[in-house]
Amino acid sequence: SAVISQKPSRDICQRGTSLTIQCQVDSQVTMMFWYRQQPGQSLTLIATANQGSEATYESGFVIDKFPISRPNLTFSTLTVSNMSPEDSSIYLCSVMFGLNTDTQYFGPGTRLTVL
Amino acid sequence: AQSVAQPEDQVNVAEGNPLTVxxxxxxxxxxxxxxxxQYPNRGLQFLLKYITGDNLVKGSYGFEAEFNxxxxxxxxxxxxxxxxxxALYFCAVRAHRDNYGQNFVFGPGTRLSVLP
Incomplete structure (x- = not known):
């Protein structure tokens, strides 16, 4: 099975700064997604990362706050901009393999704490 | 709109007993x-899925689930x-043939504690 990695695994950041999270897969994938898991909460989809075009954002999430890149079929980044303590969460990338597949596989997550 | 409910925040069971989430x-x-x-400080691991066919599906680590x-x-x-x-267990649903990702909805999670 494919290996999905995220960097950094955790970070502590100051209010007003930005953090870029990387998601790397060791094989090509068709779909990549970014989720947020706030403390004690379930997962909320932030956006679908589209290769070579702008990401598709869910209601309540905007590009200025969460810019996403996906330059190829194995890599994506999520930036959390102008952070506030409310952004403290676990951020997870997930992938799907093949157009007709149905299962999402998740990376290990990035635990972000904003002071 | 899709939704998922996991009515129990916490399930406690003794080791060796059957469990249901x-x-x-x-x-x-x-x-x-x-x-x-989801194990502590880890991402989510896929256990099993139901798409079609037999209502009882078997997955990883001896888990199974019954579609009703x-x-x-x-x-x-x-x-x-x-x-x-x-660990923390999440149920999720995706409507058949809907857009990938946008309709993948997770439940709130159930924390399972197995007591020795």
Whole structure:
């Protein structure tokens, strides 16, 4: 099975700064997604990362706050901009393999704490 | 709109006893149903899924789940719990043939504690 990695695994950041999270897969994938898991909460989809075009954002999430890149079929980044303590969460990338597949596989997550 | 309910925040079971983690869903059309497990400081691991076919599906680590269309449920089960099964369990649903990702909805999670 494919290996999905995220960097950094955790970070502590100051209010007003930005953090870029990387998601790397060791094989090509068709779909990549970014989720947020706030403390004690379930997962909320932030956006679908589209290769070579702008990401598709869910209601309540905007590009200025969460810019996403996906330059190829194995890599994506999520930036959390102008952070506030409310952004403290676990951020997870997930992938799907093949157009007709149905299962999402998740990376290990990035635990972000904003002071 | 799709939704997933996990009515129990916490389930406690003694090691060696059978366990059940409940999930009910609401979706238009035929559902794709999933169970994931999250261990502390880890991402989500895929356990099993129901797409079509037999209502009883078997997955990783001895887990199984039963799809019940009339009750719109997809309860996770294991005949004999292990202490190492202690984790956070998420049920998820995706409507058949909908856009990938946008309609993948997760339940609130159930924390399973297996007591030695």
């Amino acid at each position: 409940k999930c009910t869903y609401s979706v238009s059309g035929n559902p794709y149903l999933f169970w994931y497990v 269309k009339s009750q719109t449920s997809f309860h996770l089960k294991k005949p004999s719990a292990l202490v190492s099964d202690s």
